[in-house]
Amino acid sequence: MTLSMPPIPNLHAIAPEIIVLLTSLLVLLIDLIQLRGKKGGLAFLGAAGLALAGIFSYKLLQHPLATDIPGFAVDAYAQFFKIIFCLAGLMVIGISVRYLTLEGFSLGEYYSIILLAILGQMIMASGTHLLVIYVGLELMAISLYILAGFFKHHPKSNEAAVKYFLLGSFSSGIFLYGIMMAYGLTGSLDLSVIAGKVAGAELTGLLLLAVIMMGAGFAFKIAAVPFHFWTPDVYEGSPTSVTAFMSVGPKAAAFAALIRVFSSAFGTLRVEWTTLFICLSIATMVTGNLVALRQTNIKRMLAYSSIAHAGYLMVGFVAGGELGISSMLLYLRIYAFMNIGAFGVVILLNRVGGIGDRIDDFAGLSKVSRASAFVMLVFMLSLAGIPPTAGFAGKFYIFMAAVKNGYVWLAVIGVLNSAVSAYYYLRVIMRMYMVEPGDEPVLNVSTALSAILLIAVVGIIAIGIFPGFCLDLARTSVTSIL
Amino acid sequence: MTITLEHYILLGSLLFFVGMAGFLIRRNVFLMFMCIELMMNGVNICFVSFSHYYHNLSGQVFVLFVMTVAAAEAAVGLAIILTLYRNRETLNADEFRLMKH
Numbered sequence: 001m002t003l004s005m006p007p008i009p010n011l012h013a014i015a016p017e018i019i020v021l022l023t024s025l026l027v028l029l030i031d032l033i034q035l036r037g038k039k040g041g042l043a044f045l046g047a048a049g050l051a052l053a054g055i056f057s058y059k060l061l062q063h064p065l066a067t068d069i070p071g072f073a074v075d076a077y078a079q080f081f082k083i084i085f086c087l088a089g090l091m092v093i094g095i096s097v098r099y100l101t102l103e104g105f106s107l108g109e110y111y112s113i114i115l116l117a118i119l120g121q122m123i124m125a126s127g128t129h130l131l132v133i134y135v136g137l138e139l140m141a142i143s144l145y146i147l148a149g150f151f152k153h154h155p156k157s158n159e160a161a162v163k164y165f166l167l168g169s170f171s172s173g174i175f176l177y178g179i180m181m182a183y184g185l186t187g188s189l190d191l192s193v194i195a196g197k198v199a200g201a202e203l204t205g206l207l208l209l210a211v212i213m214m215g216a217g218f219a220f221k222i223a224a225v226p227f228h229f230w231t232p233d234v235y236e237g238s239p240t241s242v243t244a245f246m247s248v249g250p251k252a253a254a255f256a257a258l259i260r261v262f263s264s265a266f267g268t269l270r271v272e273w274t275t276l277f278i279c280l281s282i283a284t285m286v287t288g289n290l291v292a293l294r295q296t297n298i299k300r301m302l303a304y305s306s307i308a309h310a311g312y313l314m315v316g317f318v319a320g321g322e323l324g325i326s327s328m329l330l331y332l333r334i335y336a337f338m339n340i341g342a343f344g345v346v347i348l349l350n351r352v353g354g355i356g357d358r359i360d361d362f363a364g365l366s367k368v369s370r371a372s373a374f375v376m377l378v379f380m381l382s383l384a385g386i387p388p389t390a391g392f393a394g395k396f397y398i399f400m401a402a403v404k405n406g407y408v409w410l411a412v413i414g415v416l417n418s419a420v421s422a423y424y425y426l427r428v429i430m431r432m433y434m435v436e437p438g439d440e441p442v443l444n445v446s447t448a449l450s451a452i453l454l455i456a457v458v459g460i461i462a463i464g465i466f467p468g469f470c471l472d473l474a475r476t477s478v479t480s481i482l
Numbered sequence: 483m484t485i486t487l488e489h490y491i492l493l494g495s496l497l498f499f500v501g502m503a504g505f506l507i508r509r510n511v512f513l514m515f516m517c518i519e520l521m522m523n524g525v526n527i528c529f530v531s532f533s534h535y536y537h538n539l540s541g542q543v544f545v546l547f548v549m550t551v552a553a554a555e556a557a558v559g560l561a562i563i564l565t566l567y568r569n570r571e572t573l574n575a576d577e578f579r580l581m582k583h
Contacts, residue, residue: 131544138551142558149562158566159578165559166514166575170505173521176548177498180528184491187536189544233581300581 013060013067013074016053016082017122023049024115031108039106043097043448046111047090050118054086061477071129071190080329080477081125081256088248088336089118094452095344096241098444102350103239105151114245117143121253128264130179130189133257137175137221140250141168147245148238160237167220167230175217181210182265194265203269211266211273218261221254222310225283235303236357240350243299244343247306252332255313259325260481270320277318278410285311285417292424298346298359301424302339305383308421309335312398315414319401322478327397329474334382334390334463341456342379348372348443348453362428364437372443373432375453382460384425385418390463397471490531497524511566511573515559522552 011018026049027042034041061079093111100106120143123136145168149161183189185207186197201207220227235243262273288308295301316328349361366373382391395418402411463470501520508514526545533541567573 131540131547134544135547135551138555142551142554145558145562149565152565153569155569156580158562158569159580161562162511162566162578165562166505166511166518169515169518169555169559170502170521173498173501173518173525176522176525179544180494180525180532183541183544184528184532187532187538189540236581 007068010065010067010069013065014069014072015056016060016079016086017119017126019049019053019056020086020115020119020122023053024112024119027108027115028112031112034108039100039108039111040097042108042111043093046115047093049115050086050090050093054083054090057082057086061473064480071132072123072126073128074126075480076477077260077481078122078126078256080474081252081332082122084252084333084336085118085121085125085249087333088245088252088340089114091336091340091344091452091456092241092245094448095244095340095347097448098446099239099241099347099350099449102444103151105239110147110150113143113146117147117245118249121249121256124253125256125260127257128191128260130182130191130194130261133261134172134176134179136253137257138172140253141172141221144168144242144246144250147242148234150242151239154237156237157239158237160234163230163237164234171217171220171227174213174220178210178213178215178217181206181213185210191261191265195267198266199268203272207269208272211262211269212276214261215258215273215276218254218258219280222251222258222313223307224280224310224314225287225307228284228287228307231307232300232303235306236297236299240299240343240347240357243302244340244347247302247339247343248332248336251306251310251313252336255317255328255332259317259328263320263325263481274318274320277314278407281311281314281318281410282413283311284308284314285414289417289420289424292421295424296359297357298362298428299343299357301359301428302342302346305421305424306339308417309339309383311417312395312414315402315407315410316398318410319398319405319407321401321405322475322482323401323404324398325482326471326474326478327394327401329477330463330467330471331394331398333470333474334394334460337456337459337463338379338382338389338391341375341453341460342383344449344453344456345372345376345379348445348449350444351442359428359431360438362431363435365432367437369443372453375457376432377429378457378460380425380428382464384422386422388461388464390460390467393464393467397467487531487535491528494524494527494531497521497527500524509575511563511575511578514575515556515563519552519556522548 057079061076067074120136120140127133145165148164151157186194223231288304292304316324382389385391385395399411501517504517529541529545
């Protein structure tokens, strides 16, 4: 009998994941031998790892490689999401460094855990097997529980962590039940096999239950109404840099897995789940925007705004097809720029002890620093979807896709909601430009933070004026899964 | 009476929904966490019985992963509950409303 090695899969195809994992471990290792207090180098190392992983993802997007890794797709679609995750992670690391030092929690573990959360998101985006998706989801979620409670002496941070942990694990329990039902009905965990079995079977209550349970699990992660109760409290209580991270990466990762699972495994049940997501989408947009109107805390307002944005994204999902999905991908990319940018300005105003979190703290910012007021203006206009910012281009393509695929009334509801949302974004702008400053705001300017804000503003304006490049990239990515 | 697949699934689902009800009814953070473990174990029973029914090992492999994830989750969750208890000296979920306006 001859012994032979099983063929080694093409490791080049999973280079981004390997780089992120190794960087994470390296950060943890160097943290042990480095002098305490000097963590800027670790942040730089983490950012460099993410940049490298992002470049590899971009190369793989341009030239997809065939791979024989079961349950793990290395298609252009996954790579597009991986670029978003790396970009979001890089920006978050940039806005974290000085903030963590000021708050007295400058620890190397922070960067390591951020990288692990990004690894989980990458696995979710690539998974074509329910086990892979589940493990990726949990890697991301458990890392985020730790990050939410990272300021361990702050009661608010503790409270955010415990709420996120309990409701997060509860929702993964529900998601798990959905997976179990799908396995029980089809005898397989592979999305393509499930798709074949589901296509041949008639619609039963149990199958519908599996779809609903899995949908609920994803809806929790993207913070869709009625699974949004955790969002405002967790966003408010977590460290601001973590909130910025939480509002973009996990949402994008959950959408990545949601699109893959629902359009491949449950593709034949399109009519049923479309109804479900239309309801979710309308409820999410309306609740998010209406409640955001009443908020006085900027982090809480951005939490409700992120709920509303999940609603807009679901409009694209309902519209479906190449148009709908590619507009979602484009929107997620833009959303990473504008949301992390907005949280970056919140960090800029942050003073130890939760000062700088109120919308009133923005009063007269333009008198204190014209540049920071201007970048906040760009982020708020983009979130509100006003041209020539990228937020407008993103919303435009989503609502166009809805109109072209026959959901005109849904697009109308979306546009009306977006008009309502302009009120609370413009309120921040009004505070900055029209109101006299109260007590002198102190700005925590640092090179990294300024660089990230600059990147975000340039990104928003560039995509806003020339959306073509990103949109083409999104279109080619989407064709790989449809 | 022979024990069939349905009995196992019924047992697993029952455990799951007992856990779910417990999570929604209980107000002690620690007991809520235990209820989540109950939900996961309910799902595990179903996975193993389906795996046996289909003569397909992937269900059992999934259970091993769920158990690993549950262990990791317990480690992180207990740490979070511990830091919370140190700062607040209570585990009653109703008292955690620092952020309600």
